[in-house]
Amino acid sequence: MKYLALIQARCGSSRLPNKVMKDLAGKTDIEWVVERVKRSVHVDEVMVITSIEKDNLPLIALCAGLGIRVSVGSENDVLDRYYQTAKLLQPEYIIRVTADCPLYDWRYLDMAIGQLEAGTDYMGQMEEGFPDGLDIEIIKFSALKESWERAKLTSEREHVTQYIRKHPDKFKLQNLECPIQGIADQRWTLDEEGDYRLIAEIYRYFIRQGKEDFVTEDILGFLKQNPEIEDINKKYIRNEGLKKSIAEDKIAVIV
Numbered sequence: 588m589k590y591l592a593l594i595q596a597r598c599g600s601s602r603l604p605n606k607v608m609k610d611l612a613g614k615t616d617i618e619w620v621v622e623r624v625k626r627s628v629h630v631d632e633v634m635v636i637t638s639i640e641k642d643n644l645p646l647i648a649l650c651a652g653l654g655i656r657v658s659v660g661s662e663n664d665v666l667d668r669y670y671q672t673a674k675l676l677q678p679e680y681i682i683r684v685t686a687d688c689p690l691y692d693w694r695y696l697d698m699a700i701g702q703l704e705a706g707t708d709y710m711g712q713m714e715e716g717f718p719d720g721l722d723i724e725i726i727k728f729s730a731l732k733e734s735w736e737r738a739k740l741t742s743e744r745e746h747v748t749q750y751i752r753k754h755p756d757k758f759k760l761q762n763l764e765c766p767i768q769g770i771a772d773q774r775w776t777l778d779e780e781g782d783y784r785l786i787a788e789i790y791r792y793f794i795r796q797g798k799e800d801f802v803t804e805d806i807l808g809f810l811k812q813n814p815e816i817e818d819i820n821k822k823y824i825r826n827e828g829l830k831k832s833i834a835e836d837k838i839a840v841i842v
């Protein structure tokens with residue numbers, strides 16, 4: 588297997604509880620994320636990885652009913668969750684996806700894979716260029732294994748690629764640039780109630796048009812015509828969870 592997409596998901600979000608099961612035009616958030624990642628022409632398999640907490644049982648049951656393989660691991664050590672799953676399947680590259688990205692644009696994933704250079708250990712946006720919620724990260728399995736062995740801080744264990752991104756001396760990092768300039772201020776992630784309201788409006792519009800395969804340009808056009816919708820979630824801070832984790836950093840207890 589060359590490209591394995593792992594979607595990290597759980598029901599216990601503090602800011603928007605049970606967000607992965609939220610309804611968006613008749614399907615749950617996690618269903619849309621899986622479907623959009625599966626549109627990639629390069630990905631060999633798409634899996635959901637969640638934690639052992641019992642709150643995640645509805646998520647596991649939903650995925651099982653849809654025929655989506657699920658891996659279960661640590662609640663807080665998400666890096667371990669990724670590594671243990673990847674170790675079983677031995678892909679050459681792992682594509683990291685988070686379940687709070689229901690507007691994920693699979694074309695950008697295929698673009699990134701097409702640009703991936705030989706020897707690259709990690710590919711992602713080194714500077715914010717994509718809308719929040721369209722993040723693309725590709726990790727070589729050997730780099731994931733090394734970060735799993737070496738990462739010690741709680742932020743590095745919770746936020747899977749932090750150790751790799753912080754050590755360009757150890758890993759070959761490749762920047763991915765957004766092909767559309769000036770859209771980094773768009774917030775299309777699902778993390779707050781306002782995010783849900785905005786994304787629900789987007790899905791409601793396009794599904795009524797019979798268009799499930801809408802992409803970034805379509806969303807931008809819709810928001811340009813409906814600026815009041817774009818303003819719904821403007822007040823939220825990008826990467827709030829990561830910033831909080833770094834502020835509260837400590838040496839992780841690794842079991």
